[in-house]
Amino acid sequence: DIQLTQSPSTLSASVGDRVTITCRASQNINIWLAWYQQKPGKAPKLLIYKASSLESGVPSRFSGSGSGTEFTLTISSLQPDDFATYYCQQYSDDWTFGQGTKVEIK
Amino acid sequence: QITLTESGPTLVKPTQTLTLTCNFSGFSLSTSGVGVGWIRQPPGKALEWLALLFWDDDKRYSPSLKTRLTIAKDTSKNQVVLTITNLDPVDTGTYYCAQGGLSGVFQYWGQGILVTVSS
Numbered sequence: 213d214i215q216l217t218q219s220p221s222t223l224s225a226s227v228g229d230r231v232t233i234t235c236r237a238s239q240n241i242n243i244w245l246a247w248y249q250q251k252p253g254k255a256p257k258l259l260i261y262k263a264s265s266l267e268s269g270v271p272s273r274f275s276g277s278g279s280g281t282e283f284t285l286t287i288s289s290l291q292p293d294d295f296a297t298y299y300c301q302q303y304s305d306d307w308t309f310g311q312g313t314k315v316e317i318k
Numbered sequence: 319q320i321t322l323t324e325s326g327p328t329l330v331k332p333t334q335t336l337t338l339t340c341n342f343s344g345f346s347l348s349t350s351g352v353g354v355g356w357i358r359q360p361p362g363k364a365l366e367w368l369a370l371l372f373w374d375d376d377k378r379y380s381p382s383l384k385t386r387l388t389i390a391k392d393t394s395k396n397q398v399v400l401t402i403t404n405l406d407p408v409d410t411g412t413y414y415c416a417q418g419g420l421s422g423v424f425q426y427w428g429q430g431i432l433v434t435v436s437s
Contacts, residue, residue: 246422246423248365248424250365255414255416255429255430256365256414256427257427258424258425261423299364299365301365301423301424303422303423306367306380307355307367307370309357309365309366309367312364312365
């Protein structure tokens with residue numbers, strides 16, 4: 213099984229901050245990584261696929277990078293609507309989610 | 319417009335079998351590359367992938383749960399059914415179905431159904 217480890221687990225930030233979340237895979241997954249945003253009581257929303265491709269309709273302040281075993285999700289200027297929990301997901305070998313990173317208001 | 323809707327019991331007893339149905343519209347499970355998956359989330363915890371069924375009836379299961387899971391489709395009804403046997407309170411959570419497939423990502427999700435396992 214491929215394991216995904218996200219850091220940090222919780223992140224406190226202010227509107228306008230640049231935010232970076234890291235996802236590390238237990239083995240090489242090439243670029244087969246996606247990022248999702250989830251708000252309380254709602255289903256996850258796809259943000260990024262193939263490590264760095266922006267899903268249609270997602271604001272350009274979201275970006276993804278990385279390959280192999282280390283990946284990052286960056287929000288260039290945090291907006292009020294961005295306070296949520298973010299998950300990475302690999303699809304190189306079956307499917308696995310990370311444990312999540314909660315972005316909260318500082 | 320693609321929509322998915324989960325249905326099934328919301329309260330089940332330990333050791334019982336849970337059957338969840340995903341009704342979908344806006345796509346066909348007979349289209350090459352398309353799949354429907356199930357993902358669950360215990361209260362306050364992370365997402366966990368359970369199973370995925372492809373258009374060609376290929377089925378994939380989470381290794382840690384595969385002995386308890388069965389996924390099947392009824393293409394004519396636009397339905398995918400997930401069965402989980404021998405339920406335990408740790409199986410409590412929100413169960414989502416989502417459109418996936420060869421793309422590898424889950425682009426469209428249902429609203430989820432909260433299932434509680436308790437005697």
